[in-house]
Structure formats: structure tokens, C-alpha cells
Amino acid sequence: MAVDQKHQDLISSEIATAKNGHTNVSVIRAAGFNGHSQLRADTKADLSQFEDITVGLKATSDVNILFAGWSTTVLANAKGEIWSLGHQKLKQLDKQHHGCEEESQTIPKCAFGNHNGLLGFVDNNGGLTVISQNETGEKESGAQSIPFPLSEPDSPLLEFVALADNERVAVTFRQASNARLCHIEEFMTLDKFLEWYREPANQKYRPTAHHMVPGRPKQLLASAAGFLMLMEGGEVYSWGDPRYLSLGRATTGEVATPASQPGIVDAVDGLKIDKISTGGWMSAALSKDRALYLWGAPKLPGSEHVIKCLSKVSPGEVLLVSIPDENDQPLDILDVAIGVGHIAVLVADGDIRRIYVCGNNRNGQLGIGGEEQFLDDWKKVDGCEDIKRVFCGPNSTYYIVLR
Template identity: 45%
Template sequence: MESDKKENSSSKRARETPFEARNIFAAGFNALGQLDPSHKGDIRSLQRIDQALPQAENGDFGVFFAGWGSAVFKSSHLLICRGAWTYSQDIVNEITGAGPRISFGDHNGMIGCLDDDGGLYVLPESSTTGKNIKPLIFESVPDCPRLGLIALAGNDQVAITFQQAPKSNLCHIAEFGNIKKFLEWYRDPSREGNYPSQHHMIPGRPKQLLANAATFTLLMEDGNCFTWGDSRHQTLGRPINGEHSIPADKPGILDALAGLNIVQVATGGWMNAALSQDGAAYLWGSGSPGSEHILDCLREVGTGEIALVNVCEDSAEPLDILDIAVGNGHAAVIAESGRVFVSGDNSNGQLGVGSIDDFISNWQEVERIGGAKSIVCGPKATFVIM
């Protein structure tokens, strides 16, 4: 009896222990109220935007999708969309209980997501959104392929990987010309004509698959990075001509990052980034193609080359980087002690530093921001999770 009392008391204390709430700060383009629904003006200094969002007691709270005209926030299984589309929806696989894991979309907003079990949810083209509407439809049936990762590029190209068996060491990648062709294949893979436009195989197991304007970046669990797609603006980060070069439309390894134990990649616009286990960050591509604006760290980078990101205080040693994100022409990092540094396009205030300058070429610290845990960039916005 006494042990039961102790157990009940312990359980009660555990339930009463407050969870660590997370706060979301944001800056940038807000014409559709996707950051702050209370007004439609740009936000040029980072401000807290999560006051009306429900917190998940398991700490699973943050930005799930950041688009041009909408943002989707995730609180455990609950997705809340602000901006051009507005809805709130619980995503729970009725069979497995799996929740949302990976989002994909275009400039209009999030088109769909994968759950933890590889199930696919898609927004119907004819969907009308609003309060209490559930726009995402569960597409998966027992015969559907089980997807591992998915990415949608700005040119409508889709790339996917498949779930691998625990001991499988071969990654299969399928590509489709657009989201419609992907869905036709997914719903009926055996139907004549429903074929991927390309199929690739890479040794290993995939960790991240991302897309920007017109290229894909794949990070493997062993730390190797592969890129393929449109080779303009140095966005592949590797040579495509030469005796041993891989063509642009095939996944080619980034030799410049080989052996650096890359643990994270980020991408946006025509720019890509990678973060190594020892806290070094790398950038390649072009922040603002066709304009005179160039990030200082990319100014001397040649074709097929990758730049090391140095975020320093005065003449001190470069700070270790903990997280990195890339938007359409701007980039943001979290450095030691959770400090946030930003660089690039600031035409909508997306750097969050309060400046009226349209572009900041060097890394500038966002003042009064410390203890940041993660960072996300949309095309014209920056989100900091505290």
C-alpha cells in the first residue's frame, strides 16, 4: 500500500512538472498575415508570433513549413496554417498513430506532408480552406509505396526516396516532372505511363532531401552530400564538365565536403548550405542572381567551389555554428550561446535586424536574441525558435 502511495505521488509530481515552452520569433514578408495575423505589414525586427499557437507538452513545437504566402506551425500532431491559406488540422495516422514529419509545397503554400510511417497527405486542388476545415487528405492505401523523403523544387520537379529495410544500404531516388505526375504514379504505380522521369541509386541511407529553385540536395547518413538539377548560378557546388564529372541531371557527390562529416543541409532560392559535426558551416550558389548584391562569403567563390562561413567577433576566432537556414537570397545561423547572425536580402526586413537596408553583405548579429534553439528561413522570412 505504501509503495502504491509513493508511486501515485511520483506520478502526480511528474504530471505537475511544467514542460519547457518554446517561443517563435519571426521577421520578414507579412502581406498575407502569415507571420502576424493582426496586420499585413512587413516585420523588420524579430518579434514573437506564437502567442495564439497551442504549445505541445512534449516540446514538439515549431515551424513545419515556411512559404512565400503562408506558414504552417506544428504542435505535436496539430498543424496550424496562417496566411493565404488558413486551417487547423490534426495529422494522425489512424492505423499507426504516426504524426507529420516532412512537408513539401510551392510559393502558394504547403501542398502535402509525409507522416512518420511514410504515409502521404495531400491538399486537393479544389480544396476550400477556413476554420475547422480539414484540407489534407490521407492518400496512402496498403498498396501505395512507402516513402522515406520528398522534396518539391521551384520548377515543379519532385524527388522522393523510399523507406529502406533496417539493413538495406542502397538508396533509391525517383524523380517526376511535376506534382501531378508524382500523384498519378503514387496512386497507381502499375498503370502504363505512370513512370518516374528518372531513377537513381546511391549507396547508403538518406538523411535529408531538400530542393530549392531548381536543384536537389541529398544528405546521406554517412555525411556525404549529393546535388543534381539545374547547374546555373553555381548552385550544384560541383563541376559538371570534365573526365570524371557527373552530369548535372544525375546525383553527384560534393567532393569539397567529403570527409567533413556533414550533419545538416539547408537550401533556398539558388543557394545551399551545409553544417559539419564540428560546427563549421559552408555555403554555395548565388544569393541574388541577376542583381549586384553578393554575400561577402560568396564573392570569390568560383564554379564548383564551396565557401567556408566565418562568423567572427572583431578579430577573434570564428564562432562554432549550431544551426543554419537559407531563404531566397538570405541566410541565417545560430552560433555559440544561441546567438543569431544573418546576411543577405533584407528587402522585406527578413533579416530581423531592424535595418532599412535592402541588402547586408556581411554577417550581422541580431541584437537582444540569445539562447536560440533552431532557425528556419522561408523565401522572404526568418523564424527563430527559442
């Protein structure tokens, strides 16, 4: 879909307004499923090429994607300001008019949601904010005000909350500075977790499972039916549904950790992993020396299309991804994001940062234009340079540039 002049004028106006003394502002570009206008507000047509998305009045050099869901995109900046595009309409409360001082404002750190939109987030103080639902479970109509964090005297301080597509929830907690043991609680549903969170001493609301692993968590993510956790020491743990090679490790045998418990992804142990990403039945780990490791389903369940590089990976194995430059030398990989059946990586090509993509393109989420429904191998996206970060929603891809 071509970018029309009216839309481009709106983007240019937003950038000019947002700069207002700033040297640069962040511009988010997106491609993919747009059936709820979550990428571009003036249409519901999918975007098969990357376009600037309208972000409203808060574009600054520190804007980030807080949550990218099936129907809603939620953005946030370093001041804790939040706004949304798509199905779910979020409205920021004016905290100063509600008796809150500027320095007490919370900064969203870790968000979770489902196909309807954002359900909540953990903030920089360990507090939990929950976006309310009405009795039918649908998001309330009209613009929703983002509430203050829940204030329960017995509730623990949180570090991460992750919500899988099968509704299971995993939670970690704020640790003391000298603590070296991470506690994880699991719940069957978000409602079960919230009941426990409000009354953690009530025996009726006990977690489904409790786990302990050494270290301090750096990331906790959820996939279709499992969880992936990165520790500050670089170790990666996975647990949950082991189908489609999604855990990246053995789950049976004398020395194997059962699928239901956090187990080390042995193939990347000792490699100083710096970031993880997961979506659907695929996961990735990016090391500090810019090497990318990938595992999981080479195709969507029920699909005949296969991601070539994953097709020969055996259970318990992970793939070292190599994307060659024009001289057949491997490019350094700077960032990775995984959707449901598609992958986007940010590479350093000399002094230029570019995006390579592969996988499902049914909604144009690879941003390559044309009619291709699937890419079985890596392809460079034309016109994408000098990129800061890359993100994926289930059927969409985003990247951020400075202008």
C-alpha cells in the same frame, strides 16, 4: 514595426495558457514578409525586427516549423497537431472522433508546398498526406481539414518528398533496416508524382528519372531548380539546374557526374556533414564539428547586391564560412537556414546562442530593423539569445526560444 501592447498581451496569454503545467514552452519569433499575415495575424505589414508570432492554442516545448512558404507558415508539434498562419487556413481533424486511436496518429516528418501554402507531407509511418486543391489550382476557401494519409494498396512507403520551385519532384523510399542502397524517383510535376503514387504499376505514370546512390538518406531538400540530399554517412549529393554555381560541384569533364544525376559534392566529402540547407540558388552544409560550408549564387538573379563571402567562389568550389567573435576567433556554428537570397546562422558565443545574418533584407527578413535593403557581410542580430533552432522561408526568418 513596433510591437503594440495588445499584440504582446495576446502572446503572453498564449504562453500562460500553453504552459498549464509545463516548465517551458516554445516561442517562435519571426521577421520578414508578412503580406498574408503569415507571421503576425493582426497586420499585413512586413516585420523588420523579430517578434513573437501568435501560434494559437498548441504552443508546447516541442513546437516546430513544418513549412515556411511565401504566403503561409505551418506549425506542428510532437503529437502531430498542425496549425497555420496566413493565406492557407488549416484545420486539424479530430482523429479520435473518426475511429483513430491515439497511438496510431501520424507525425508529420517532411513537408512540401508552394506559394499558395502546404501541399502535403510524409509522416513517420511512411504515408503521404495531400492537401487538396480546387479546379483552378488555388487553395479552397475557408478552413481546410487536414485529411488522413492516402490509402492505396500498391503505394510504396516514402521517406522524403521534395518539390522544387520549377515544379520538379524528387522522392525517396522507406528502406529496410539492413538496406544500403537509396532509390530516388524524379517527376516533372507534383501531379505526375501523385498519379504514379496511386498506381505505381501503371506504365503510363513512369517517373521521369530513376537514380540510385549508396547509403541511407537523412535529408532531401529542394531549391529553385535542383535537389540536395544528405546521407546518414555524411555524404552530400546535388543535382538539377547547374546555373549560378548552385550544385557546388563540377558537372562537366571526364570524371564529373552530369548535372541531371545525383553527384557527390566533393569539397565536403569526408567532412561528416550533419545538416544541409538550401533555398533559391544557395546551399549550405554544416559539419558535426560545427564548421559551415556555403556555395551557390552570391546574388539574386538580376540584382546588383552581392554577398561578399561568396563573390570569389569558383565553379565546383565551396566556401568555409568563418564568423569571428570579439577576439577575432571563429565562432562555433550550431545551425543554418537559407531563404531566397538570405542566410541565417545560429552560433555559440560562449554560453550564449546568437544569430548572424546576411543577404537580402528587402522585406526585413534579416530582423535587423532600419532601412538597409541588403547586407553584404555577416551582422549579429541584437536581442536574440538562448535560441534552439533557426529557419528561413523565402522572404522570412524564424527562430525558436524556450520560455
